[in-house]
Amino acid sequence: MKSRFALLTFLGKEGALSKVHELVREMRVSRVMTTSLFTISPDASMAELKELMREHHISGVPVLENGNLVGIVSIEDLIHALEQGKLGNPVREFMTSGRLIVAQANEPVMEAVRRFEATKIGRMPVLDTQEKLVGILTRGDIMEALLDALQEVYSEVERTHERPEHFFEALESDSTSLVLRYHVKARDFARGGDASAKIKQALLRIGAPAALARRVAIATYEAEINLIIHTDNGGTITADIKPAEISVLAEDQGPGIPDVELACQPGYSTATPEIREMGFGAGMGLVNIKRCTDTMHIWSAVGIGTRLQMVFRVPPAENP
Amino acid sequence: MQIKEIVERLGLTVLVGEDLTGEVTGGYVADLLSCVIAGAKPHDLWVTLQTHMNIVAVAALKEVTAIVVAESAVVPDTTLEKAAQQGVVILSSSLPIYETVKQLVGLGL
Numbered sequence: 001m002k003s004r005f006a007l008l009t010f011l012g013k014e015g016a017l018s019k020v021h022e023l024v025r026e027m028r029v030s031r032v033m034t035t036s037l038f039t040i041s042p043d044a045s046m047a048e049l050k051e052l053m054r055e056h057h058i059s060g061v062p063v064l065e066n067g068n069l070v071g072i073v074s075i076e077d078l079i080h081a082l083e084q085g086k087l088g089n090p091v092r093e094f095m096t097s098g099r100l101i102v103a104q105a106n107e108p109v110m111e112a113v114r115r116f117e118a119t120k121i122g123r124m125p126v127l128d129t130q131e132k133l134v135g136i137l138t139r140g141d142i143m144e145a146l147l148d149a150l151q152e153v154y155s156e157v158e159r160t161h162e163r164p165e166h167f168f169e170a171l172e173s174d175s176t177s178l179v180l181r182y183h184v185k186a187r188d189f190a191r192g193g194d195a196s197a198k199i200k201q202a203l204l205r206i207g208a209p210a211a212l213a214r215r216v217a218i219a220t221y222e223a224e225i226n227l228i229i230h231t232d233n234g235g236t237i238t239a240d241i242k243p244a245e246i247s248v249l250a251e252d253q254g255p256g257i258p259d260v261e262l263a264c265q266p267g268y269s270t271a272t273p274e275i276r277e278m279g280f281g282a283g284m285g286l287v288n289i290k291r292c293t294d295t296m297h298i299w300s301a302v303g304i305g306t307r308l309q310m311v312f313r314v315p316p317a318e319n320p
Numbered sequence: 321m322q323i324k325e326i327v328e329r330l331g332l333t334v335l336v337g338e339d340l341t342g343e344v345t346g347g348y349v350a351d352l353l354s355c356v357i358a359g360a361k362p363h364d365l366w367v368t369l370q371t372h373m374n375i376v377a378v379a380a381l382k383e384v385t386a387i388v389v390a391e392s393a394v395v396p397d398t399t400l401e402k403a404a405q406q407g408v409v410i411l412s413s414s415l416p417i418y419e420t421v422k423q424l425v426g427l428g429l
Contacts, residue, residue: 200381282355
């Protein structure tokens, strides 16, 4: 018992395990306590107490007189009565009374834990704000509630740590991929960045590492803006997401790039002054894309269109 | 340093942004979006004269903590609306970029 509560003291301090720490602080006694209460009158005999304890497998009982808490009687008190051969005597003679250590229903569990640690007691009657008995709290109740809460925290952690390969594990095929398609309109600057933002969200949602999602989003954004700025009739963006590789294809039907090599040079731009005014046309789009991708292919023909393929490997370190 | 501390100490105007508790750890200055995309880091403060709505997409993409529009440049409602939707903070400074950055450096950024 002692060592268990040393752990709780640790949890109560600043520092690590902040989520658990938060839970213990936020959890109220009322959520943890046992509410199915057995009580006994101070005038009942210790023999009656013995029966109550035996029948319900309990080790401590609050003593109520006219609805008020006047004491608490435990299995240790029963042993004293047995030793002295006084099972016929009233509970009043053996119970702990006077300054009872109690818990308040609305106080944080952490406070109750401190009180358990500071005293040797095994249980505390729980009172509401009107000083009425509403439950009983044992160390076991706290442990149980904490284990439940930890279980919740861990399942949450597991959910957020899902990797794409876990997402895909549930789907059987020879080669599974998730395909997202977006139509991008020419000159639609108002929606510029929508497709890349949605791809990023989707990647994060299926558990891709944040750094990878960011790289994909940046490259896709540049490709998306290129479709908006340069194409005659817009184009499509297709993200093909596989467990170990993500491929994003930006396609359009013209006008096509006359000199791809030149277009890939830093600072080369064909953007009009109006477009530069909006902050585009730095001539860095394809350079940025290249930096973010593991492989990049551009195929283009004037009068036919352009196909830009960007491939991102899911890094092995993040792909255990 | 939190956005709100910078706002208070530099007397900036908050154009959009409800949550000013975001941490700022550095800064980036450019008007060309591709440069920002290449150079800005998450938690930067991005100082610019651009006010077109695409600055919102770029800010969200790069996860910068806030955009500071210098010289009290007028930011169109469309930009403000998009920023509000995406939770991007936009601040306004009455000073030119150079002076604004000097003050930011003075704060220890």
